[in-house]
Amino acid sequence: MSSLLAGVMLMTGLPAHASATARCDKPVYLTIDTGHMGVAPLVADVLARHEVRATFFLANERTQAVGGRPEGSTLDDHWAGWWKQLAAQGHDFGSHTWDHMVWQADRPKGFRVKPTAGPHNGERMDISDAAYCEQLQRPATRFEQMTGQRMRAIFRAPGGRVSPRLLAVARKCGWQHVPWTPNGFLGDELDSSRYSNAALLEQALQRVRAGDILLMHLGIWSRQDPWAPAVLEPLIVGLKSRGFCFETLRQHPTFGATGPAPREGQVPAR
Secondary structure, three states: OOHHHHHHHHHHOOOOOOOOOOOOOOEEEEEEEOOOOOOHHHHHHHHHHOOOOOEEEEOOOEOOOEOOEOOOEOOOHHHHHHHHHHHHOOOEEEEOOOOOEEEEEEEOOEEEEEEOOOOOOOOOEEEEHHHHHHHHHHHHHHHHHHHOOOOEOEEOOHHHOOOHHHHHHHHHOOOEEOOOOHHHEOOOOOOOOOOOHHHHHHHHHHHOOOOOEEEEEOOOOOOOOOOOOOOHHHHHHHHHHOOOEEOOHHHOOOOOOOOEOOOOOOOOOO
């Protein structure tokens, strides 16, 4: 048991395996964007142990070399069974764009973007509206291939960077954007030499409020002291001890009604 988790256990008197009780009036929504996947199995174990269902946003990002396996990508065949298992457990899923396309600026017929994955990693480039819609669609197509289930038509723009025009184009091709709430920023992207795990845990336990959409990742390359799962488990326990419960975005008042993602070539219903 981590020292962070042990501290929360001591303060709350809850056992490490404490799970959600019956329905509560203080829901929070844990959302998890893809990352280097080095901590992904441990994160899944924590969620299963505490009976927490989350909403994952999928991009085809570069993954760490682990246990003799070379670098790969988050949606390659190695991870297909892992995503299928999560889908079977009842988690929710949305798109994070295939190449983790970070919006930079609007263009008359498209967008200036900077992908941080794929063949144009790190390049600033202009793409059309249709190409951006394809970036949203490809994770949904791959998700259905891996799991046999439909992804819902929700997405998170990488870095949360959007414009009114980008949101309008996404809506036109059938997608609804999901940001995170200010109090839900958990800080796992921050420099660990300046923002320790203990400090980020304390901050989250103080700030999170009912209805917040929380943001974390499946591994951040630049953070030397990994946030997950070190902070994740004591955070879950601590929030539950304060009467919060965890729900997926299927239960969210704004995003719960969003239907399945359009399939390739499908014209979204208006």
